[in-house]
Amino acid sequence: MIRFLLLTGAVILMVKYFVPVLNSHIGILFTATSSLCLVSITSLYLRNISLETRTSIYLFLLALFPFILFYVFYLLFNIYSSQITDGMIYDYLDFFYQKSRTILFFISVVYDLFILWPWRRKVGNLVNSIDGQLAFYFFSAKILTLSIILSRGLFIDSDLFFEFLDGLFTVMIFLGIIYYRYYHALNIYFGYLFKTNGMVKQYEEEQAQLKQTELIFYISAIDQLIDQENLFKNPDLKLSDFKKFMPISDLDFKNLSKKYLNGSFENYLNNKRINYFLERLKSVNHDSERIISLLHDAGFKNDHEFNKFFKKQMGCSVWKYAETKRMSMYESGLSSTLK
Structure with missing residues (x-):
């Protein structure tokens, strides 16, 4: 699940900012469906860690449904591109991209709050492990994203209520996984490496000190022998x-x-x-x-x-x-x- 989130987040960022696809509608739909997969998978991850139960295959497929929808559309678009372009499909895509994602995102936040109830006991259990901290981080990222969406809608333009910040949310999920699942491991590795290097350096310094003491002993013995004899x-x-x-x-x-x-x-x-x-x-x-x-x-x-x-x-x-x-x-x- 973590690898899937990491890979999906990396692909979303590449398509959105670095490698745009040839057809803009395909790129929009891909970003929309992929970001919704991130939202739903993070909720499943929180459910697994908080309730200590494995996710059924049906829930996992339900979480992947937006992504499956994209591939179905992509297949049909390549076969019937002219008919789809002339039809009403883009109006539905615009609704899906501009309106429904924020609503689905809000529903996932409510679902996360339901999982975390009672709040104090569940959060206390989560922060005791790295996986639990990552799960709580996913929930916090959702709360922060939702707060920014609501603030933009209230103070800038009401239409922004329905604009989902997929780039911001994907970056937070991507960086959170790297930090909690890989940064700690790297810290441990480099800490061990630096400690080992420090021990080696200390050993070399001790050996150099012993060698200097040994040389002083030998020169004193030589000096005494030369003077006596x-x-x-x-x-x-x-x-x-x-x-x-x-x-x-x-x-x-x-x-x-x-x-x-x-x-x-x-x-x-x-x-x-x-x-x-x-x-x-x-x-x-x-x-x-x-x-x-x-x-x-x-x-x-x-x-x-x-x-x-x-x-x-x-x-x-x-x-x-x-x-x-x-x-x-x-x-x-x-x-x-x-x-």
Whole structure:
């Protein structure tokens, strides 16, 4: 029944607004009979839901009678078009289209009111289910359409009492079915989909946090091991030497070096070597042989590598640094003697 209403409503709107038929009288009759079918089928739907009884085939055929009437006329029109055009059939069609539909629509509203009596108990039962809400929506659409028809007849022109607003009523029925029968289902589906996506995103964030914590743990362990064992003194030491002890991917290993090891493992080691060199330089003579011996002991491969990194870190050459330290120590000793 719902599918029939949805399909009929879609066809009515297409014929009325988008795909007009070749013969205007055929289009008028089609819209008139189809909209009356919508009116009668919605009443049957309300009856089924409210009274919780199945509709007999006779009532269903009675509801479809206007549509059957259209097809009978359409068949006869294609066979006897000239006789029908010259006859009185169009006068009857005009009466059916302009006058009778509003009367039949009003009768269906009275029938719906009879079904919904007593009002409070029946409406209370309807709103407890989606099908019941849709049935009550059909009744409300009829009341709204009837109110607009009566208002137009009272305040604009009395002839409008007999003009049935088939376009408005069809749109309301069509949108009501989509909302109550399909929009809720789509809401549930997309709600589940978004919830699933949210759970996936939360899981990915948690995994990223765990991975970051794991990387920090590994870098702390590496740093502690290098300091305790003075592993930086090995000029051939590489980060890959520790990889076999850490179950992480090559990409994570690379990110670990960039994020936590001063941009690269080589810079990280050279910083430790410079600190070791400066600490030992305090307790030795600042002659060239001692300095060269000390820089090799710190783990630098050659003088060029050491001088380049030392100047980058300290802003001057090692010889300038040593001379400054000697002058500082000399001035400090001279000051102590004078005192």
